Amino acid sequence: MVNNCPSIAIFDLDNTILDGDCELLWVRYLVDKKVVDHRYLERTNGFFTDYADGTIDYPAYVKHLLDPFIGFTRARVEALVSPYVESLKPLIRPALAERLAYHRKVGDVILLASSSINILIEPIARILGIDNAVCTIVEFENDVVTGNYVGDLAFGRSKVNKVKAWIEEHQLSLDGSWGYSDSQNDVPLLQFVQNPVAVFPDASLRQAAVKKGWKVIDGNE
Secondary structure, three states: OOOOOOOEEEEOHHHHHEOOOHHHHHHHHHHHOOOOOHHHHHHHHHHHHHHHHOOOOHHHHHHHHHHHHOOOEHHHHHHHHHHHHHOOHHHEOHHHHHHHHHHHHOOOEEEEEEEEEHHHHHHHHHHHOOOEEEEEEEEEEOOEEEEEEEOOOOOOHHHHHHHHHHHHHOOOOOOOOEEEEOOHHHHHHHHHOOEEEEEOOOHHHHHHHHHHOOEEEOOOO
């Protein structure tokens, strides 16, 4: 690591910066556009119930998420994603917009770290004015979706490993580092930084935050 380098601020996206989950909202959007049917939405809802319980089979979930897009060209995916991403702007939480502005003002490096797929995360990051992102990478072959993902999923401890690799690649330090998330699944990430912040936390994360004395943002602070 390099000394005297900028601090890093790591932000989760779903239910943290956004008041909602970009992938669940994406599936509902696709139902409206008749790209998928309600049975697909019901199966997706089942995975989200497992996520909330901490029992999700994340590889199976990602494969499910990508199944309808097998054979789609990159251009076709981008044509679907672009108007959807624009619709998320009203869901950006003001308190988190303020935190993003603060970290920009003091010169911190901002990293968006999400388990969600890059075909959503990368354009959302652009809307947020964030240049750096760690997420789950969708595989394209000859510019066509294969239905697989590339490398490790950005979930739980694997998410931390991907963040660590990104920090090392960019020769940054954890000195003065911040982390923001809503989920029990990101406890490993919040334990990794010097200044963890639980954002509108689920019950398990709230309990951990209280026990560890972490800052909480929930609209009542």
